[in-house]
Amino acid sequence: MCSCSKKRRRKLPGLIEIYETLSKFYGPTGWWPGDSPFEIAIGAILTQNTAWTNVEKAIENLKQEKLLDPYKIVQCDRELLEKCIRSSGYFRQKAERLVVFCNFLIEKYDGKIEDMMCKSVSYLREELLNIKGIGEETADDILLYACEKPIFVVDAYTKRIFSRHGLLDEKMNYREVQEYFHKHFPKDVHLYKEYHGLIVWTGKDFCRKKPKCSECPLNVYPIIKKDF
DNA sequence: GTCCAGGGCCTAC
């Protein structure tokens, strides 16, 4: 037996312990930023594969043009919509996705996200996933942050951070990761919102090019992208 | 100039 195997293995932190560590480090995140459920849903589509700072500008432009309304978005000139959201990247695709989502909202819920809230989470998830341009993460962003449904949002940072800390297998798919959180963490809308916010903040600070690893609250390992 | 960011769709195999 080699000598290293005699060493006592360090106990891995669980989901609750990691949440508490991050929460203590950052305090309340208040995630997701947005003045209304509709703005949150629009942000969820615009932030697909894009840095949030680029999305903020796009949302501000939509506000300036008074387009933050489903009826206005489907009626407005497509070029104006694309111009507003240009900073968020993939602006042609995203303009189409915004229009498709708004049409869904108008046809099914009279343009009001608040009217979605009375439906079950499984029903809503199925509906959202049937909309072209809305995948699992975007659907769950909308369900958790706009519809206040207790469903955990899994993103690239979640997989990266938790697999690096030995809690998840990198090969796990979206639903498997989500089930893990549902099973091992209290099912609570506020806690789910905060946990995802904490993961986003941790990801931004410690998963990018110049991570401040020595300051990372999850100091079990530095979370450096190139390690993956 | 190069890399990367909180995805999702489509096609080929």
Next chain:
DNA sequence: GTAGGCCATGGA
């Protein structure tokens, strides 16, 4: 079912 290409801007 899954790997790879594509969509695009802006900051580091």
